[in-house]
Structures are given as C-alpha cells and as structure tokens.
Amino acid sequence: MRIPQSEKELTFWERIYFPEVFRGLAITAKHFVVNMIRHTLRLLGFKNVPKGAVTYQYPEEIRPISTRLRTMHRLARRADGSPRCVACMMCETVCPASCIYIVAGEHPDPNIEKVPIRFDIDLGKCIFCGYCVEACPEDAIRMDTGIYNFAAYTREGMVLTLEELLAHEPAPYVSVPTQDKAPDPGPLAKSQPVSAPASA
Amino acid sequence: MPTLKIDGKEVWVEPGTNVLEAAKKLGIEIPHYCYHPALKVAGSCRMCLVEIEGMPKLQISCHTKAADGMVVWTNTEKVRKARQAVLEFLLVDHPLDCPVCDQAGECYLQIYYMEHGLYKSRLRENKIKKEKAKPIGKHIILDQERCILCSRCVRFTREVTKTFELGIFNRGNRSVVDLYPGISELQNRYQGNLADICPVGALTDRNFRFQTRVWYLQQAKSICPGCSRGCNIEVDYNISREYKAGGRRIPRIRPRHNPKVNGYWMCDDGRYGYKYVDALDRILLPRRLDEGEPVELSWPAAYTMAADLLSEATKEGADKVGVLLSAKMTNEELFAARKLFSSLGVSRIGFRVEPKEPGYEDDLLIKADKNPNTKGAELLELGLGAGKSDVSALLDAAEAGEVDTVVIFNEDLSKSSEAERAEAVLPKLGRVIYVGTNWNATAAKADLVLPMATFVEQEGTFTNFEGRVQRFWKAVEPLGESRTGLSILAGLATALGLEPVSENAEEVFAELAEQVPAFFRGSATRNLVSTGNWLRARLGRR
Numbered sequence: 082m083r084i085p086q087s088e089k090e091l092t093f094w095e096r097i098y099f100p101e102v103f104r105g106l107a108i109t110a111k112h113f114v115v116n117m118i119r120h121t122l123r124l125l126g127f128k129n130v131p132k133g134a135v136t137y138q139y140p141e142e143i144r145p146i147s148t149r150l151r152t153m154h155r156l157a158r159r160a161d162g163s164p165r166c167v168a169c170m171m172c173e174t175v176c177p178a179s180c181i182y183i184v185a186g187e188h189p190d191p192n193i194e195k196v197p198i199r200f201d202i203d204l205g206k207c208i209f210c211g212y213c214v215e216a217c218p219e220d221a222i223r224m225d226t227g228i229y230n231f232a233a234y235t236r237e238g239m240v241l242t243l244e245e246l247l248a249h250e251p252a253p254y255v256s257v258p259t260q261d262k263a264p265d266p267g268p269l270a271k272s273q274p275v276s277a278p279a280s281a
Numbered sequence: 282m283p284t285l286k287i288d289g290k291e292v293w294v295e296p297g298t299n300v301l302e303a304a305k306k307l308g309i310e311i312p313h314y315c316y317h318p319a320l321k322v323a324g325s326c327r328m329c330l331v332e333i334e335g336m337p338k339l340q341i342s343c344h345t346k347a348a349d350g351m352v353v354w355t356n357t358e359k360v361r362k363a364r365q366a367v368l369e370f371l372l373v374d375h376p377l378d379c380p381v382c383d384q385a386g387e388c389y390l391q392i393y394y395m396e397h398g399l400y401k402s403r404l405r406e407n408k409i410k411k412e413k414a415k416p417i418g419k420h421i422i423l424d425q426e427r428c429i430l431c432s433r434c435v436r437f438t439r440e441v442t443k444t445f446e447l448g449i450f451n452r453g454n455r456s457v458v459d460l461y462p463g464i465s466e467l468q469n470r471y472q473g474n475l476a477d478i479c480p481v482g483a484l485t486d487r488n489f490r491f492q493t494r495v496w497y498l499q500q501a502k503s504i505c506p507g508c509s510r511g512c513n514i515e516v517d518y519n520i521s522r523e524y525k526a527g528g529r530r531i532p533r534i535r536p537r538h539n540p541k542v543n544g545y546w547m548c549d550d551g552r553y554g555y556k557y558v559d560a561l562d563r564i565l566l567p568r569r570l571d572e573g574e575p576v577e578l579s580w581p582a583a584y585t586m587a588a589d590l591l592s593e594a595t596k597e598g599a600d601k602v603g604v605l606l607s608a609k610m611t612n613e614e615l616f617a618a619r620k621l622f623s624s625l626g627v628s629r630i631g632f633r634v635e636p637k638e639p640g641y642e643d644d645l646l647i648k649a650d651k652n653p654n655t656k657g658a659e660l661l662e663l664g665l666g667a668g669k670s671d672v673s674a675l676l677d678a679a680e681a682g683e684v685d686t687v688v689i690f691n692e693d694l695s696k697s698s699e700a701e702r703a704e705a706v707l708p709k710l711g712r713v714i715y716v717g718t719n720w721n722a723t724a725a726k727a728d729l730v731l732p733m734a735t736f737v738e739q740e741g742t743f744t745n746f747e748g749r750v751q752r753f754w755k756a757v758e759p760l761g762e763s764r765t766g767l768s769i770l771a772g773l774a775t776a777l778g779l780e781p782v783s784e785n786a787e788e789v790f791a792e793l794a795e796q797v798p799a800f801f802r803g804s805a806t807r808n809l810v811s812t813g814n815w816l817r818a819r820l821g822r823r
Contacts, residue, residue, distance in 0.1 A: 184525070192413060
C-alpha cells in the first residue's frame, strides 16, 4: 500500500534540526513533570486532581480487561455435560475467516437430534470478530473465557478441539478497578498454551 | 381456450387448467404446500388463496379451474392477510427446530414466512408433542412435529407408487402422518422422492441426514447412469467444505423435472447408486503389473506402455485385438474409441455385457438394462453380433486363439454372466488393458490399468432406451489422477502417432453428429449443446 506523503516543505527552523530535537525533549519532559505532579498530589490526598498515566509491567502485572472483550471461544454445556451446540453450522457459515470445522452426528435423544462430533476452531485463522457468537441460535458458542494470551509452536497447535472448547470456563465477572488500587489479576491472569486446556 | 386476467395481465390456458398453473404461466408464483403438479389436488393447506372477482370469498387457486373472463388478484391486502393467517395456523404446532432440520434452507415454511410471516407469536398454549426422528423406511426418516399435513406423501404412495403405505391418523391437532398398522417400513423403490416432495422437514433423507447444510451445495445438471431410462438429475456437490459428508463430494442426487422422461421422480437405485464416485476403491493412478507386482505409473509412461502394447499387438495382426467398450460410456467416448480402434484396424469392438441376473424392471421408471447408453452404442453400430453378449463372443475368440490382446473399458467381467470363463481365459491372454473407474476383479488382473473419470467428473451425452440424446454437465474434478475417457483416448492417439482426437465433448459430439446419420446435424446439435434439452435420435423416432 502506498503511504501518502506530505508535500509540506520544511521551514528554516525545522531544517536546522536542533531546535526540533529540543522541542521533542521538552514534550517528553512535560509529560514526566505533569504526571509526577499529578501522582504526588493524589498521594497527598488531593482527589480532584486528574489521574496520572500508568504503565503496566506486563506480563508480571496484568491489565484488567473489559467483560465484553472477545477472548478465546468456549462451548456451553448442558446439565449432563454434553455440548449445547446442535451443529446447525450457522457459525461455520457466517465465519468470514472460515476457521470453524463442524461435523454433525446423531444425538440419542430425538428431542435434541443433532450434536457435533467434531468442532474445531483454528485460532491461527480466527480474526475474533465474534460473528459466531452473534449467529448462534442456541447461545452455545461464547467468547468470554478471558483467555487472550495463547500461542503454539505449530499451526496444528493453534486448533481448538471440541473437548478443549467444552472444558473452557467463562471468566468470572470482574469490574474494572480504579487505578488507585493495584489491580487484582485474578483468574484473568491465566496464561497457558492452547494445547493445555484449563481445568474444568 | 379460457382467457383470464391475473393481476391485470391476460393469459390463455388449456381448458381444465387451474388458476395456480395459469399464474405460473405468467411467472406469478402463488405460495402453496399441498398442491403438486404430479399429484391429485387435495386443497388442504389453504395457502394458495386468491381473490377472484365475483366470488364472495377467497378461493384456493389449486382447485379452481380457470374460466373465460375470470379476473384474479393474487397479491391484494386481503390475500396477503389470509396467507399470513394460514401460516400462523400451520406453525401453531411446528417445533421450529430449524437448526437441526435438514430441510432448513430449502423449507417452504421458511421461504414463505420471509414474505408472509406474522413475526410475532400470539400463541400461549404449549405445542403438541409428537414422534420425532422415526425411521419409516430404508431411506426416509419421519418427524411428525414438523409435518403440516399437506398429504403430498400420502398421495404419492397412493397415486404414483400405488403401495399405500402412508396415511393420516387421529384428528384435529393430534393428526399425524404415519405408516398404516401392520406395515413396518416403506416398501417401494421410489421412497427417496418423499423427501423431495415434502415441502417441510417432516420427511427427510437418511442418506443425506446431517451430512452438510443445503446452502453449501452447488448444482450441476446431469443424467442418472443407473439404467437405460436416463432420468434427468441434479447433482448436488460440495467442494467448499471438503470435510463434510465424510469427505464425499456428492452428498445427494435429486431428480430434475423432465415431463418426457422421468416426470418429477427418480428411483432409489439411481438416487443412492452414485456412491462409487467417492468410494475408497476408486482407481487413482495408472498401474501396471510387473511379474504380478503392481507398479504405479505416471500418465506419460502409461500412454507409452499402452501404445507399445497396442502396436505390438496390431503388428501381429489387428484382428488379434479385441476391444470391449461399455454402455456406461458417453456417446462421445464411444465414438472416439471407435474412431481410434478402427484406425488401428481393429474390428472386434463390442460393448454388450450380460449381467449375472436380469435387472429389476417396473412400469414406472426402472428399466432392466442397467446401462445408460446401450442405445447410443447400438446407434454407433458397435457390437460383435446382434443380441448376443459381446463378452461371450470375445471369450470364444480368445479360447480359439484368435484374440490375445483385450482392452476392457469399465466393465467388471466377474459380475457378468461369463464370470467363470472370463476368470479362466483372461490370465492366459498376452495383454490385457483395463480402463475404468473403480477397482474390481477384472482390473486387478490387467497388465495395465488406466484410471477413468466418473459421470459427475465429465460432460457428455447418453442416449436413453427410446433414443433421446441427453446431455449432462461436469460437477467436480476427476478424483486423483483419473482422466476422462476422451482425454485418455486423446492421449493414446497421440502416443500411437495417430490423428489427434479432441478432448472436448462438444467438439466430439459435433463430429459425431456430422458422421453418424443416426445422430443430429447442424442446428439440432447446437440446440442440444447449448440447452441440454432432450432430442430424439433419428433412428429412435418410431
């Protein structure tokens, strides 16, 4: 893609270089001083002062995530532990990345009839658009596990199988804390490879 | 001829035509469930209501005969409201299990609801529970809850197959479609059609059940190769999601309407007889036998070897070569093969293979001759002697030592009436070349095996038993390294240094029509090639 270039001519002061360097340094220094003052004043009890900027020391320190963030998928279970999914293939149809693979089978209960015997999601292809969650008529597929830091050494390792999807649990609701307190990483701090499912 | 006005447009129809068909002639589709053009009118669904001027109430268009001067309105406010009310009633006990229903996507409840639905349930009562997922035949599964009691299936078993297996039992909202007491399952050979005519998901196909979703399928027009009737079919193929249906590319086959050949129907043998197309025993690579050990070949090597075998044989004398073509091959392949082998000087070109047992035949569709193109081969004047099994003639000649090289196209001799003799004679022959689609006893013993494409992997024409030449189109690519018959013959011709043969079925057909008087000429050919409509071979016009 061609990046449009600015046609603007540099002024004399920009061309002699050093004034611009010092201007940049001044901006950095301004941020440092302003945040330093804000943090100090709030520490001294001035609650009306705006909050200062914070840097999270990821991965030691985990930033709190919003509950509506689309994270790794899971499949909801019925009371007996079987998948709630009826393999209607709506998610597979709507998926813009074609990363869902479903093979349907017969369910012993004629009132349920259809059940997936294979349900793979290739996270290497998934774009986390959440259309599958939108399309699901049974509310069976959800993206609320809170797991977003997954990686694998192979392409095959990025594939979630039916068993892994069923084993995932939803992330418990954690309100986004104010920045006064150190955020509790809690269950959101789960960091694991895809191939090792979270204990149910 | 009654002339009537429908939605302000004038149309004249044959006397006795109903208003629904008259509207269809104008391109106006009146929603309907119970009406089927091939069955008697039941008038039970009430969906096809229309307004006719001069009549106090709405009339069902399927059971109202078009009359002269009639003025019909199919899309007035009153009509739309009536349709909405009918749909509301039909859906009172409908389970709405579209996610698990195989009909979803081609279900007429869904299709008409899009336009005429109420979109707001007023129902407070619980839905009536009925039997679900009940297998009622080898190929059909019944879901009574989804049924809208249109009685198409009941009328089909009464009027078309005349086997009377299905009926409607109980009364009111407890009515169900079921088998008559004392009948354990559907007996007829046309039960697959029940899944086709059912406008909802009450009767679905067990072979297709949960294999894929209908919106993943693409269609190719084709001709059933199951018998000499040549039923027009639609091949539904899925190549976008290859892991569906256990890797089968063709999850189902459906009949295509042709009033002159098969009407709306096809038999179960044809409908479920396509499975060899994706079977594991397909021949995928050319292969030769090296002292009994199979060795796989590339196509150029296979062509060279076939050409060597044939030129060696013809050097000893062209009448020492016997060719057994197959009535399963297209007109184009038969013609190209005849051209190739006669230019080699071969005169023993047969095609008739008598099966071990005579095939089943009835007076509806199924023919005893299980080959789609026997008539075409006859019109091409192939065969070693009229009426006689060409296999027997070839084996006679081989036993007498007159033939020592045989080329067999796609015929398993172990399933023919001459199985024992073929088993004894074939291994003694000098050279056996087999060109076919699937492995079988004959192919296993051949010195050279060439993989051929099946009917869904190529295009061409079949001539049915009454002399109709019908075109079919390609649905999927040939499996593995297999090639179409025309492509194999073209490769052989090049390897033998003969005049090149076209691989294009249309070009070969044009040449065929030019040279064989029994087939058409000029404009008729173009018509066939462009539309695929049936046309009658000249000799077949009796």
